[in-house]
Amino acid sequence: MSASTTEGTSAPTRSLSASQKYEIITQNLAEVLGGDAMKATLEERDLVAYWGTAPTGRPHLGYFVPLAKLADFITAGVEVKILLADVHAFLDNLKAPLELVQARAEYYRLLISSVFRSLHLSLDQVKFVVGSSYQYSAEYNLDKYKLTSITSEHDARKAGAEVVKQVSSPLLSGLLYPLLQALDEEYLGVDFQFGGVDQRKIFTYAELYLPKLGYKKRSHLMNSMVPGLSGGKMSSSDPNSKIDFLDTPAQVKTKIQKAHCAPGEVEGNGVLAFIRNVVIPIGKLMSGQGRASERAWADSDDVVFTIKGDPKHGGQARRFASADDLEEAYAANEIHPGDLKIAAVQAINALLKPIQDDFSGSEAFKTAEAKAYPPEVKATKPKKEKKFTPKPEHLKTPEEKARDAAAAAAAAAAAGGAEAETGKASGVESTGDLKQALDAVAN
């Protein structure tokens, strides 16, 4: 089973040494806690990892950021457990019936599977686990009770500080959040958990408290936070801030063209961040697979990104050997934002195409999507309801906000896909939505 004993087999993974695997597993990360433990285990066997996502709103292009990193894990022989955190999702959005959340978990599963297939990664190493399959068990709940009896409100609040909305009186569900996430590591039987750096305090909580229950302390790998395509946080109230996996090439083009992308500004530039964190890593992965020619965003074997300057902006083709090179050129105003956007649109559509082909060819996939996100029934309001006072924005549930945003978007523009998103999806700034969701329930 271990890579060292099967060296020389046809699978490329198996020919990697422990240190090579460690290198791939930890590349491009913001922080690694417990790297030595991982190295020691890698000498014995391959690792098991956990990444969690709460299946609430429609998964958007931002999900490519953690998924591109999961691709590294798979390449390095890691067994990846993807927690479809339906219990959390339900909690974040009490108005959504449990069946709807479960339908969404299925859509997430099919979509993430399709993303991995599009990257020519074997799904043998990927295991989807639905949270409710174990989070209601007696053992899990006894452990949760134990954690509550040794965790002070202060420590729970501190642990969730960057994930759960900080108000003077948080909801108890927000306080429980870090405890559940710590226990998941034990119940999923993993060596490390992966998430965004916003998860850091939850991760250190888990490192401190799991051993108090007699469980192993896990390692923690963290992505840096990546801004939304339109800069800043992706917002559920701004449908143009996120691109749906099923958006058409024309929709993608429209949204990217509207995206905030100030000339020469690298910090908070969602387009550049997406290229650095998704497009370039996937390009490298493809090169490693001998599919360099399939990279629509790089027209030469030795570059990671190409910008075909538009002559009308006075540009000409620029080829970059690294993300740093690209950002340096952009900072120096050598790249016109319009040219960058055109290149980004081309890359995004190339990434989406195989997934959309998968979707079009699969009745199961289409059915799951329809069940997970049934079209809004827009009732024609009878006259007598005219007097109805709209619910104030701060009192709306995330679903209500999403519904209203969708209705507004549908009315105002042709672009679709304006769904709310909430929940656990680490390494990409969708936490703003989780905060909004918790806040909406709190207020």
Next chain:
Amino acid sequence: MSASTTEGTSAPTRSLSASQKYEIITQNLAEVLGGDAMKATLEERDLVAYWGTAPTGRPHLGYFVPLAKLADFITAGVEVKILLADVHAFLDNLKAPLELVQARAEYYRLLISSVFRSLHLSLDQVKFVVGSSYQYSAEYNLDKYKLTSITSEHDARKAGAEVVKQVSSPLLSGLLYPLLQALDEEYLGVDFQFGGVDQRKIFTYAELYLPKLGYKKRSHLMNSMVPGLSGGKMSSSDPNSKIDFLDTPAQVKTKIQKAHCAPGEVEGNGVLAFIRNVVIPIGKLMSGQGRASERAWADSDDVVFTIKGDPKHGGQARRFASADDLEEAYAANEIHPGDLKIAAVQAINALLKPIQDDFSGSEAFKTAEAKAYPPEVKATKPKKEKKFTPKPEHLKTPEEKARDAAAAAAAAAAAGGAEAETGKASGVESTGDLKQALDAVAN
């Protein structure tokens, strides 16, 4: 099934009208919330009630206070569900293995059954429910998650204010406490919950939040708080402050003689309070059963309590028709504390005798007691351990405190029964112990 349709049967309960039942159910209480709902239901059928106790320390004489009130419920045809809250007990005292808590639950069950038998009450209307039998279920936990997502830390803290130790950063288990207690009403399927007035905020929390989950709002009946026999709160560190159900007549006498009982002082007088809340109600119950002559504490049919004044205190026999009369006479210094104590000792021993006979005659009862409270093994410390620094008092677990208190008591005096007690037992001030227990875990 309803009392009104079976009127005239031999069982005395069945001959009571709905309003008579309501009168008995609510007599001698400090407060009733939701009385109208109970009255309405009583017109249709008999009621179902819930009283909870956490099986941790040895049940002491203070338990007679709520149990004497439960006797009223049984008399009035109420089905009484006694929650043996093992999950809570375990949480309050993580150092006690779950098997020990379960053994204690069994001892509590046998002891409470014996108390009811000693009062000639049928156990047909009493149902014991062990908390873990349903508190780990998926449904219960989903509901608990729902409650956490609509309950702020502020409201949870407020609800537990008089039951859970108030510190700047409470443990999460303390915050969850009111939520669990609210859900228990639904899961036990009761019409009302009974407890001490210290439970009031938990009860009003339940009234407000159960309907938010779509569940019925329950009625709440509250006992006033009764001080310990030695005045003030019963303390686990003072073995003389509480009398064990298995204490010998001589031990009872010794403890009562040491009890604080200031001349003329009614307020905080544990001896008087016990007579008012236990001895006199049980005497009335016996009279109603046609067993007035068996009341060792009243030598005449028309009185509730008799004090045979000791001639050496210059006293003579005084007979009282009510608790008020007794307290009035005591306040006027017409009763010598020594005479009151002698009468109390006689009453307590009379109450304990049938229970102790039950215990002596039952191998199952004796085995349960031995399993629940195994004798402390006192290891002789080897010389080299002399350097061991004792754990500071505030860091000790309740069990450690109890063990040390027991060891100290055993060394210092002959009197036994020095066990810690914690947990849920309403209507008697054992909450001090729960606070200590939570505090001990917190610090």
